[in-house]
Amino acid sequence: MWGSFFSGGKDPLKELGYEVLSDSQQASSNPRSIWTILNGKKKATGDLVTIFSCQTDAHINLAKGALKRMKTLRHPNILTYLDGVESDKAVYVVTEKAVTVETYVNELKSNNNNATTFNAEDLLEIAWGLQQLCRVLIFLHDDCKLSHGNINTSTIFVDAKSCDWKLGCLEFVQSISEDQLNLPSRFLPSCQRYEPPAGPSKKGTNSQKARDIWFVGTLIWEIFNGNGATSATSYRQLGSIPRPLSAAYGELINTNPSLRSSFDKLIQSPYIENNSLVECLLFLEQIQLKDPGEKQTFFNSLPDKVDQFPSHINERKLLPLLFNAYEFGSSGSAVLPTLFKLGKRLSDSDYKKRIVPIITKLFASTDRMTRFRLLQQLDIYVEHLTPAVVNDDIFTHICTGFTDQEPAIREATVKVCF
Template sequence: MDYLRTLGSAAVSSLVQKSGLNLPFTLAGKVDDGSNEIWSLYDGTKRDDGSPVSVFEFDANSSSKRNLIPLAKNALRKLRATRHPDVLKFMDAVETDTTVHIMTERIRPLKAALQTWSSKSQREREEWLLWGLHRITVALAFVNGPCASTHGNVRVQSIFISPSGEWKLGGFEALSNHKDDMNGYYVCSSSLPESMKYASPEVKKGGWMVLKDHDPGVLDSYALGILLNSLFNPSFPLPPTTDPPHPPPPASSQGAVPSALFPSYKRLLNPNPRGRLTSKGFLDLGMAETAGEGSGFFANNNLVKICAGLDNFNLSSDTEKSTFLRRVNMSASSFPPEFATGRVLPSLISALEFGGASAATILPLVLQMGKNVAPADYSTQIITPLVKLFASPDRGTRMALIDHMNEYADKLDKKTVTDKIWPNLQTGFTDTVAVIREATVRSIILLAPNFSDRIMNNDLLRHLAKMQSDPEPSIRTNTCILLGRLGPNLGYNTKRKVLVPAFSRALKDPFVHARVAGLMAFMATIDCYEEEELATKVLPSVSPSIVDKEKLVRDQAFKAVELFLKKLESYVATLVCCLPLLAQDVNI
């Protein structure tokens, strides 16, 4: 017996506990609807890291399932050995004489998803079905081609949906390689529930042994045609070709099958196995870019194009990247939610790591799609990857992060800003490119609420002091404006040491707007100065601006002086009230 590590049912859990083994997962609720006669499907979590998984449970302790043991064990053996992006991802398993438990990536049955999509518009549903059908066809072409095997169980119950919305091929109970274990395949196929219902005409006529003389994919191709009918025409009966004398599908059986797909659909259901379209041929027709009857139905699908663009993004030219990103932007609102957040979003974030000119276009898309991420997951899925990007040396990425900081700054916490963003962000103050230095200055006001006292009153001010001498006048101006906005939040001693010298320097700047910014900063921080300081330091610094050669500066200077004098007049009034008492004391 192969006692591995994954068990699910109460009986098997008890057995494992007695043997001293630790279960690597915990089970949650049962998620299947009972339509699968072999497996029970459960949600679960990995014990070591808490990540979500799914667990398929087979328990033959009931006599009704005793004859299905070979199917369950074959499914485990084949799924363990078959690795492909469009095949259900195997993670762990345990089997005993009468039980099999398989742990996979978290999935849900296609049947449940079909019910959800039944309420969508015909166009949305058709696009989604074609995309899913494309993924299953790719998986089948792999099984029938490089694996030289027959899947033998292609039906709705064998397909599952990943958290990213992608269709995954499972149901490996009858999968067999013709060269290795064809005899076992006959046994497995005949034991499958409803096996003859989905069998091809040649099997119904000559039995399962007849498949030995044909290509490994003839049975699967026929089943793919039946699956196609089930997806687009769920209320229709099986096509007439499934019953003797197995006539080809008539035009009246098209139903909701797309017109571009119908010719290939008929070829999949060809009663003659030698003339039947293979899964590889079906895939090639669907991906053909030349116009023609019965071709291009996959290549023209928007979701298929998006997936292909994501997979090839880093190898594309700048022009191709720009075109693709425009497509994503235009169609993002129509994406299935799980596809947007689970497939598109991670790929775009990954593309950001490579930087370049595309960063400015990608980041807005990331933030737009991120709005659909659950609040509990936003930090992990959006904030964590973005924070890592601050370490990127690519200037395009840095600029994109800063330009759109207002869209995510409120989601940042103090520890993240202090420990992860600031150490990388501050390098922007000394960047040789002026636009980076200026963008860094502008970003500070959004992050300041999460700065530590050390950063706010020491590190940052040292950088800003240098920025006031920057060769670029706009940087000097923005630095003064920033200091004016930060002033009220500085420490008491820091205010007295820094603000008046900084703004006084701005008033002597040759750039007119820098001088205006200095005056406005003095006004904005009026409450930071004690009255004596206002009279002895601020007013003397401001008064020369009254005769500045620029009218814009003079006008602002008069406003500043007027504001300061009003505050001083109010203060002096309190001093006047004390004079009679002072005089009385003197006479005495």
């Protein structure tokens, strides 16, 4: 597959230290992107990655431009670039492991044994994803003065590590001060039906922003209704778009570009702004800006809220944020009730992978309340501690409790040792 890349038949991915996994051999080109998306891994570590491959002559220059953008654009919600290589005949871009939003939302539905609708947890998660998408597009437009040019369910991705939504496929990115240089539909006929309708003639910055805004509207429509739209008029029918999102959605697809909504207004829609998962994750991301009273109120209510959230979001996104809140947000032992509640839902292997490292770091804390609560609740997590972890990472810290100046900690230390 890769032999034509360099003379001598060298495999460019092996030269970079990556290989394509066998489950990628039947991968096909995405009709709304110039890339074939392949599953791969880094040979040295075994870490899973996503490999974007372009070997179509008509798309090579676009792919080279995308590779350059991936190297230089950095944002938490842009796919993390790992490596890349190019020649006159092919371009490969290696990123963190991710799947398209189209694949991801279809998996959400299939997990519910329903191919057409989302459950309440899914709706919470999609709102978080749209909030992240808005943030990165605001960054792209306002800070970088760039437009994406081809936003759809095949060019937005969800990473495997934390389920964050991220921009990818940067081949049509350009300055917002210029007219659209390369229309996606010119290279990808499947994109024609997603083009915004002809409105009042506008050039420059507002025109490029308006195109991206329209595309976010069509992406929302496809998330909730599938890819059955045949023309711009199809998007006037709300279908399964949630009612709290409907007003903001309608402003995104206004036929007059100058009247389309901003991403700030979309974030302020009831569907996103009044979403408990969005509120929770934003609070934890901004924990260092919160005062002690706000933190106390938040952590007191959090254990009850997490029952509403998708389990994979709790494990991959919420747990790391909880630890960050402890380590960098001066949240102390307030994180422990939620931490232990989430831990009960994990398998033993996941508990050892996700919770035990946090517990060992918390035992090293000088905060007495944290250590006291850890000692009090030892029976909750002790079965997940291996002898090596106890001996190497915990026992020394427990022993300091025998001479602690606080009687309660001395008493709790004695109890756990018998």
